[in-house]
Amino acid sequence: MKSSTLSLDSRVANALVCRCTEENWPVHIQRGIPFESENGNHLVDLTVEYLDDFPFGDKLNETINRVFNLTDEEQWPYKNLLNASRSVIPKLTW
Numbered sequence: 001m002k003s004s005t006l007s008l009d010s011r012v013a014n015a016l017v018c019r020c021t022e023e024n025w026p027v028h029i030q031r032g033i034p035f036e037s038e039n040g041n042h043l044v045d046l047t048v049e050y051l052d053d054f055p056f057g058d059k060l061n062e063t064i065n066r067v068f069n070l071t072d073e074e075q076w077p078y079k080n081l082l083n084a085s086r087s088v089i090p091k092l093t094w
Contacts, residue, residue, distance in 0.1 A: 006046045010034055013044040016063045026051050
């Protein structure tokens with residue numbers, strides 16, 4: 001068993017806990033009390049325990065990318081909600 005203590009943006013922490021539950025990861029997550037950082041971001045301390053062979057780092061990276069829309073992942077069910085707020089720029093032809 002490995003254990004990690006992380007301070008994450010509250011949006012990432014919420015998404016990580018949801019993915020853990022929905023996808024039945026072999027992970028135990030304990031949430032701390034949310035707090036505001038010096039620059040005004042809302043953070044949460046998490047203690048995560050997971051099996052030695054579970055790719056938790058990769059799963060965390062995927063979750064961060066999804067929350068902040070850093071990569072184009074078609075499989076994420078909430079992608080359409082994120083894209084709904086973007087304006088559509090028409091294609092210009094000459």
